[in-house]
Amino acid sequence: MGETIEEALRRFLVGELGLPPEVAVDSPLAESGLLVSAQLLEVVVFVEDTYGVVMRPVDAVPEKMRSIATIAGVVRERLRERGAA
């Protein structure tokens, strides 16, 4: 079975952006200082490159970038949209 979106995001955040390995799917990222503002764009680029979706400015607002779970939710929404197109 392939890697889930949550697993891929977690692997990227820990492996590339240096977040602690214990980061959970619902850990608050920005509020706890785990994900700094300058890394937001890196997450967006990773998602776009990995899943072939286009992230809009409204997808990157703090509420949607709150945790791995909320980011995965945005990715699924964009994938659904792409599939429906």
Added chain:
Amino acid sequence: MSARVTVPLARSVPADLRADVAERLSHAASGVVGHEIAADGSSVTIALAEGAAPEAAAASVSALVDGMTARHRDVPRVVVFEHRVTPRHTEAVWDELVAGGLVSLEGAGLATLAGDAVDVVEALDRVITTIARGAYGARPRQYPTLIATEALDRAHYFSSFPHHATFALHVRDDLDAIDAVASRPETRAGVLAGPAHVLSPAVCFHAYVELRDRPLAEHLALTARGRCFRWESRNFETLERLWDFSLREIIFLGPEGWVEDQRRAWVDETARLVESLELDAWIETANDPFFIGNFVAQRYFQLVSHTKYELRLALPYAPGRSLAAASYNLHRDYFGRSFGIAEGGGFAHTSCVGFGLERFAWALFAQHGPDLRGWPATVRRALSLDG
């Protein structure tokens, strides 16, 4: 006549980045005395000072633009307030203000204000301060003009705005060094100590220094006016862009929701203010003038998360142009964390609102004309200019 070189770019400069790139290009190389981005953004033509190496200058320009355009995302500005009116005055005002003795320049970015120009700056500050201390209970502060480089390191200032820093140096405590300064001007540069201090680029850093490394007893609003300094190279212009300028700030520290509410409330306060001053104005999302290392990522973050708004005032003598006269900044817990200001089991959230007083005054003169006595009575009353 200076030599001109056209530098082709790896990536064209997108339309929404032109102003940012043009500003930063002034800092690219000391041998470049002018620059122009091609209409289609595909190249930059630079004018070189005599003796400047064209290859090195072109490489710097190329690297700078490349650093600012890589991974660029178009994030449209969002207007959160607008008060669009047709300004009554559309002619240029600088020459008249100079001729009337209201402004003069000591040098690039160094302005002297006199008479009505001083009155307008002081009136604006009085109006803003009255609101800040009255409705918001902001406690007054008077901070130093110098700030330790260590404090700005703690705020990560130099990684974001290294090009703006203006360092303050003093003579080494050493008899020979003091004698050199007194009698051999050509040797001065070699006998200075530091740099341990910077001329403050903004007022709010002092508030974080004041409250550093201890818990915040209660949510807090502070207000202070300071002289601020940002080196802008060849970008200095009229009162719009000064090296040495006056900033009135209101700084909020406390829990997240409260800090956000204060910033939002100041957008509304400003809306009422610009309406009473009959100004052609709007408030929109914005980004700070980050240098290339942080520019792309931080710009994206600020624009999508609405952490910065700017008050734009039209400059009717140059159709389509406006200046930023105030900014509304939400830092989340960035400075609370950086300066160890504890609050509610975490770190204090902060926001600040800053009014550039000379800029604001400049826009008033530009929109209402150089003669204060010709301004609408309502505007004069709003600023209590009739005594």
